[in-house]
Amino acid sequence: MSMQMALPIAMIPGNSVIHRINPLAKIVWVVGYIALAFSTQNVFLLYGMALFAFLLAPIAGVTKPLLKGALILVPVASSLLAIQIIAPAVEKPWTHVADIGVLQLYGDGLYYGFVLLGRVVSCLLMALIMVMTTHPSDLFTSLSKLKIPYAFNFMLAMTLQLIPVFQREVGIIMSAQKSRGMKGRGFAAVLPSFVPVFVGAIERVQQLSISLESRGFGSNGFKTSYRQVKVRPSDWVIGIIGALLLATLVTVSIMRGLWSVSSLVVFPHIFVFWLFIVAAGTFAAIILATLIYAFKK
Amino acid sequence: MSDPIIRFDDVTFTYAATDEPALHSISLDIQAGEYVAILGLNGAGKTTLGLCVNGVIPTMLGGNLEGKVTVAGLDVSEYPVREMAKIVGMVFDNPEFQMSQMSVAEEVALGLENAGVPYEDMKRIIPETLELVGLAGFEERSPLGLSGGQQQRLAIAAVLAMQPQVLIMDEPTSNLDPIGKQEVFDMAAKLNRERGMTVIVIEHEVEVMARYADRVIVLDSGRVVMNGTPQEIFSQVDALGELKLRVPEAARLAQLLAKQELWSGPVPIRTESAVEAVNELLGAHNV
Structure with missing residues (x-):
């Protein structure tokens, strides 16, 4: 009866430096990540953010569960890239790369595909790191401090x-x-x-x-909280650094017109062709496997 | 006699979507410090009666309440449930459905937080309450990972922490194994005896009620049909049988023996007193 199933995404108990950071400081970083990711089109910046988030995982000791949680990215990445290659979300004219049957492949949308993917990857990794290192009760206690x-x-x-x-x-x-x-x-x-x-x-x-x-529960009087979440000087430092750094990058990105570097990044035709084969193949395999599992007797 | 802690004054209650009243002109007094058992078939109005005491009826659940329920001198219909919570603690049959927090300590803390109890006091009250229900050291465990008996004791701890004067338990052991049942009833008896807490138990376990209760109230179709000491109630084997209610096995045995004219005198309601009496009987017949 009282068996417990682990959620795929849940807190991984621990006492690392990351675990001990105040939830509010972590929220600053997550919100900052989301704000920055959606105000830039600079792939180097986006994948740099993703890399930084990923490097926090070994410090927090959550690498394995993080990779497991990030598996959701496989269908997202494969579908996003495959679709951008056959239907670029940029203005024509498109450079024709190759034909596969009735499908015509173009390289032009790929940069934007990588931008979209970078946004998802960086925000997801940062959010997962936060969720995996924060006790939910501490998170909610902190949120209530924000007058939520x-x-x-x-x-x-x-x-x-x-x-x-x-x-x-x-x-x-x-x-x-x-x-x-x-x-x-x-x-x-x-x-x-x-x-x-x-x-x-x-x-x-x-x-x-x-x-x-x-x-x-419905009491509208003064409520107290059993969980005490401390805000230490280091939390202030982490929160303020996060806010300043990310706000600066957001400002720079917006001032540089989303800071797109698409003209610097040129994909060889053969890379586009094989990337499409791999991405479309992976996505088709996932869909097929799901269908087989769903309707298997 | 002092003023009763709970008074039902000609209470009739009808649920919103029904025509037939769930409670029919109930008049009852319960004194502070009493241990009261409420018996009756499913649908006899036992739970409804309990919900009237903590104010869920009529404040939370709609319906038509006539008459007046007074608890500790307060007219229940004039106070929100959250105010009544400081006086009446109620525990329900399915312990798991009463759990909402990530840890045992937080589950107990919930009521205290809502009442605005300072953190320093909570730090003291929570271990004390858990100690009382035999869950000391379980603070950081997940409520969903506990056994049924432990969960129910946690549900009781969660209301006890608020230090109510009345504890109502609505079929607290219906989901529990025999050991779990024993744990819960022993605890309630201890609270009643040592802290003078008024305990109202809605139960089917007549043996247990014969042992612990000061008073038994029998409900049938929303009416109080019997109200007396366990001895008075459980010795009416035939009357209870007509209401399709069980009686303690000891009382049933005495009645069977009386039909054979092997028994006269008071009807035992506890197994031990029946064993004693049967031994005497056997001795008298030189068996």
């Missing part, structure tokens, strides 16, 4: 709590259906499980709301 409403924080925390619970519930319901001779695997089995899971969820939430209210 208690109920909103609680909602976020509750969502994290309920994901493993519902995963388990789906497992139980699917086993029950399997034992009655229904399909036990794949998409066809998951679908009819949704109704009982949702009905159960509503019941659970109703009971929880009564239980919470019985402990004064």
Whole structure:
């Protein structure tokens, strides 16, 4: 009953330098990363940000889970690059590189494809590092210090709590259906499980709301917090450096017209051709594998 | 006698989407420090009765409440549930559905945080409360990783930390194994005896209630049909049978023996007293 399933993306307990940084300082970096990533088109800057985030992983001791969490990038990267090669998001004229059957490949969109991918990679890695090194309760306590409403924080925390619970519930319901001779695997089995899971969820939430209210949840008076999150001088330094550095880069990028260096980066035709083969092949393989898994008897 | 801590004054309650009242003109007094068991079939109104005491009815759940429920001198319908929480703690049947926090300590802290208790006091109250329910040292564990009995004791700790005067437990052991059940009832008895806490238990376990309760209230279709000491209630084997309620096995045995004219005298409601009486009986018949 009380078996716990690990989330693919969850906190990895530890006591590294990164773990000990105040959540608010980390939020400054994550928000700064997002702001910078979307105000620049400089691939060197974007992949530099990604590299910096990735180098934090060994310091925090989360390299392995980080790589696991970053697996989501494989379909994102392969689809993004393949689509940019056949349908560039830049103005014509396009340089024709090669033909594969009816598909015509162009190299022009590739720079922009790498920009889009760089944004996703850098923000995702930084966010994963933060999530993996911050206790959720500390995060929510810190957020409430930023005057984010208690109920909103609680909602976020509750969502994290309920994901493993519902995963388990789906497992139980699917086993029950399997034992009655229904399909036990794949998409066809998951679908009819949704109704009982949702009905159960509503019941659970109703009971929880009564239980919470019985402990004064709705109190609009002064609330205190059991978790004490310290803000040390080093946290101020990290937060301020992050804010200044990233704000400077944002300003520079915007002043230089998104700082695109596409004219400096030229992709050889043969590179575009093979990149397309690899990316499209990977993406097709992922889609195929998913379909096979979903409809396998 | 002093003023009762809980008073139901001709209370009739009908849930929003129904016509039939869940509670029918209930009048009850419960004294401070009593251990009260509420018995009845499913749908007899037991849970509804409990929800009336902590104010979830009528404040949170809609419906039509007639009459007046007074708890510690306060008219329940005039106070929000969060205010009543300081007086009445209520624990429900499914412990897992009452968990919302990442760690045991935070689960206990929730009510204290909402009440604005300072951090220094929480640091003292939380270990004390966990000690009381036998969960000392579990502070950093995840509530979802505990056993059912531990979870239910945590749910109780979470309301006890707020130091209520009344503890209501709604079928607290229906999801628990025998050891878990014992743990929960022993704890409630201890709170009742040592701290003078008023305890109201909604239960099906008649054996346990015969042992612990000062008073048994039997509900049937929203009406109080019996109200007395466990001895008075459980010796009415036939009347309880008509209500489709179980009686302690000891009482049933005494009744069967009485039908054979082998038994006269008071009906035992606890197994030990039945064993004693049967031994005497065997001695008298030289068996």
